[in-house]
Amino acid sequence: MNETPTQSPVSRLHESVLLKLFLVVVLALLLLIPSNAIQSLIRERQERQATVINEISGSWAGAQLVGGPVLAVPYRYVEKEETKTADSLKMTQKEGMLYVMPEKLNVTGKLSAEKRERGIFESVVYRSGINVSGNFDPGDVRHPDINPADLKWDKARVIIGLADIKGLKNYPVIRFGAGKHVAEPDYETQLFQKSLSVLPGLTDSPTGKVDFEFDLQLNGSQNLSFLHLGKTTTVKLEGDWGTPKFEGRYLPDKQHTTANSFQGEWKLIGYNRICPQQWKGNRYRFALPAPALPDTDMKTESDDAVFGVSLLLPVDQYQKTMRTSKYAILIILLTFLSLFFTELIRKHRIHLLHYILVGAAMTIYYVLLLSFAEKTGFNWAYLIASSATIILVSSFVASLIRKRDISFLYTGILSTFYGFIYVIIQLEDFALMVGSIGLFVIVALLMYFARKTELGW
Structure with missing residues (x-):
């Protein structure tokens, strides 16, 4: 078996x-x-x-941010200090800064975008034409801690904020009231990342509203953003790019996108702002990852104040x-x-x-x-x-x-x-x-x- x-x-x-x-x-x-x-x-x-995108942006201009204008008015104040001797105070006169926001802020802009290539990589850059207009109301400037007589209106400055001044392609002429002034780089103002400013030559104790207007020819890369600083802010933006991304704190009230163009429109009121109509000192600073100022009450307002559009490449x-x-x-x-x-x-x-x-x-x-x-x-x-x-x-x-x-x-x-x-x-x-x-x-x-x-x- x-x-x-x-x-x-x-x-x-x-x-x-x-x-x-x-x-x-x-x-x-x-x-x-x-x-x-x-x-x-x-x-x-x-x-x-x-890295390549950053290199292209470094050679052209980076993402741009347009802020302002803001009216900066110096003022006098007296600071009391105790002395070493008993029952005596030392009175020191110092100078502070009062910042005033626009009553109306209207922005219209047009973007012309293009691709820039380096090797196999590509990035989006743009040229833009931006018109900014509106008005201030100096006669309505009142602060409970400031005596109106201490305001130095003759030294007031109009300040415009930018993210990358290298992208500026014109000398902005600011029409402020009846006068016209060419803006100059401002290296002292701590309100924006980069600043332009003019001395409009205001009279003491101005009354009534003052209109302003200026144009910017601005180059940038990938993104164009704005700050909502007016009591009423209106922004109308259009461009020849088919894949935009509207982003930031505020989305547009109206938007329209086609295969090769876009339009966006924002209308914002003062209640939507992250700052008051006026304040003193370095209490606010916009869209800046910069070192803090000596003032302990300073707030750094970054993405909370920004809105705008990014130009995306169609495919990642x-x-x-x-x-x-x-x-x-x-x-x-x-x-x-x-x-x-x-x-x-x-x-x-x-x-x-x-x-x-x-x-x-x-x-x-x-x-x-x-x-x-x-x-x-x-x-x-x-x-x-x-x-x-x-x-x-x-x-x-x-x-x-x-x-x-x-x-x-x-x-x-x-x-x-x-x-x-x-x-x-x-x-x-x-x-x-x-x-x-x-x-x-x-x-x-x-x-x-x-x-x-x-x-x-």
């Missing part, structure tokens, strides 16, 4: 389906190591892009490539599970080395995607890289199984996987819902094939 040979423990372990599945999952997890390295490479390219290939790379473990694991079930259904063993080679091909896919995205854009890069990977892996698996139909089967499987990820990447609001539905369907298919498979234990 013939007896069936008894398998050794080592042989049974070698042929264990459970062990093979465990090793396949471990291998998929190990491939996260090169996947993380690829994400580091993507971040490095993003940092290089940011690095952001989409990074999002795609985060699905690497899902694609690799699903592909390995497909190979595993192919082994069981076709009863043809696939060595772990072959799994490693397939995983290597699917990891290199992300390097292909990144390199082509920098040249052709994300969509074409995704098509090229995924097609090359699908053809390579499908042909390799077909040569292992020695069945031509396997090549068509894996072409369909991998095309479905990569197509599914592409759809998720393109979606924003529905990405989570579509992704969860897709994963549910995948798990259902795995359960179906597992039910049909002889697992051998």
Whole structure:
């Protein structure tokens, strides 16, 4: 009577389906190591892009901010100090500054944008023409801590704030009341990052409202913003760029965007401001990450006061490539599970080395995607890289199984996987819902094939 040979423990372990599945999952997890390295490479390219954008902005002009005008009026005050001798005070006359905001502030601007390239990287720069008009009401200037007779109106200055004075391409002529004055750089004012100012030559105790108007020819990069400083502020802005992003503390009341232009209109009232109509001292400073002034009560008002528009590049290939790379473990694991079930259904063993080679091909896919995205854009890069990977892996698996139909089967499987990820990447609001539905369907298919498979234990 013939007896069936008894398998050794080592042989049974070698042929264990459970062990093979465990090793396949471990291998998929190990491939996260090169996947993380690829994400580091993507971040490095993003940092290089940011460096190039900063270099272009440094040569052209940075993001611009237009603030003001603000009327700065010096005033006299007496400070009392105790002396060393008993029952005596030292009276010292000092000078402070009273800042007055406009009653009305109207801004109209037009942007002309263009791309600037350096190597494979590009940035958005613009030229702008900006008209600023409105009025002040000096006769309404009253502060409970200041005697009107102590105000030095003859030394009052009109101050305009900018972010990068290097982008200024004209000598602004400020019409203030009946006079016209050419603005000069102001290196003493601490109200804005960079300032221009004029001495309008006001008379003592002016009465009535005073109109002002000036034009700015301003170059900048990526963003143009404004400060809401008037009791009523109106801004009308238009440009020839099709992918704007309105942002900041206030969104436009009206906006319109086409394929190659945009318009935005803001109308703001004094209740929306982050500062009062007038204040004394260095209590407020706008949009400045600068060192604090000696005054302990100073507030640094940055993004809270800013609104405007950013000019976005239509496609950020690095952001989409990074999002795609985060699905690497899902694609690799699903592909390995497909190979595993192919082994069981076709009863043809696939060595772990072959799994490693397939995983290597699917990891290199992300390097292909990144390199082509920098040249052709994300969509074409995704098509090229995924097609090359699908053809390579499908042909390799077909040569292992020695069945031509396997090549068509894996072409369909991998095309479905990569197509599914592409759809998720393109979606924003529905990405989570579509992704969860897709994963549910995948798990259902795995359960179906597992039910049909002889697992051998």
